[in-house]
Amino acid sequence: MEKNNNNLVNESMENLFHTKFYIRKSMDYQKLLPLFKDAGLEVELDDPNPKGLLTCFEVVDKKTDEIIGASSIINNNGIYQVKTLAVTKEYQGRGIGRYLMDEMVHELRKLGAKKVILNAKEPGFYKRVGFIESPMDTNDIEYDCGDCEHFNRYCFPKIMEREI
Numbered sequence: 439m440e441k442n443n444n445n446l447v448n449e450s451m452e453n454l455f456h457t458k459f460y461i462r463k464s465m466d467y468q469k470l471l472p473l474f475k476d477a478g479l480e481v482e483l484d485d486p487n488p489k490g491l492l493t494c495f496e497v498v499d500k501k502t503d504e505i506i507g508a509s510s511i512i513n514n515n516g517i518y519q520v521k522t523l524a525v526t527k528e529y530q531g532r533g534i535g536r537y538l539m540d541e542m543v544h545e546l547r548k549l550g551a552k553k554v555i556l557n558a559k560e561p562g563f564y565k566r567v568g569f570i571e572s573p574m575d576t577n578d579i580e581y582d583c584g585d586c587e588h589f590n591r592y593c594f595p596k597i598m599e600r601e602i
């Protein structure tokens with residue numbers, strides 16, 4: 439009974455989402471750098487495409503055509519990783535991060551991935567969307583925190599993983 443109710447809630451949220459927004463794929467990582475940077479990710483506006491880029495996802499507001507959330511996935515040495523994920527401040531807390539994650543998992547499943555890993559700046563969010571702390575090491579993944587002045591002062595990222 440509870441499961442059915444939850445399914446109904448999820449379905450109506452999904453319908454609501456699709457009346458307002460849509461998700462598209464692109465390889466234009468550089469176009470998304472201002473959005474990632476504004477959301478506080480450790481990127482620079484002239485960063486090159488990340489090594490092993492598979493695809494980016496863009497959430498577009500149908501009313502304004504504005505990209506209001508985005509993410510990217512990479513594969514290096516057979517390890518699938520969420521490289522970036524951000525939602526613009528005004529749109530946070532409306533389920534857009536979760537939709538982006540669902541879309542990435544769907545794509546990774548199609549690619550045959552069994553597991554995805556990431557460096558979580560917001561571990562609480564990733565826990566809500568099915569990730570657990572990973573035994574993997576910073577050397578195992580593409581890792582950008584090393585030189586960041588916030589690292590382990592104001593920002594306490596965790597390496598996390600999720601079965602696909």
Ligand SMILES: CC(C)(COP(=O)(O)OP(=O)(O)OC[C@H]1O[C@@H](n2cnc3c(N)ncnc32)[C@H](O)[C@@H]1OP(=O)(O)O)[C@@H](O)C(=O)NCCC(=O)NCCS
Pocket residue numbers: 477478479523524525526529530531532533534535536537557558559560561562563564566567
């Ligand atoms: C983290 C981020 C992507 C979440 O996106 P969002 O659209 O605001 O999240 P959603 O609305 O989809 O939230 C999904 C769930 O996670 C929870 N959640 C969201 N942010 C959270 C956080 N910082 N800590 C704990 N839980 C969080 C929500 O309450 C919601 O829970 P529920 O479904 O059980 O009600 C977004 O806040 C963001 O872009 N932050 C700045 C950039 C960033 O830190 N990105 C992550 C880099 S590793």
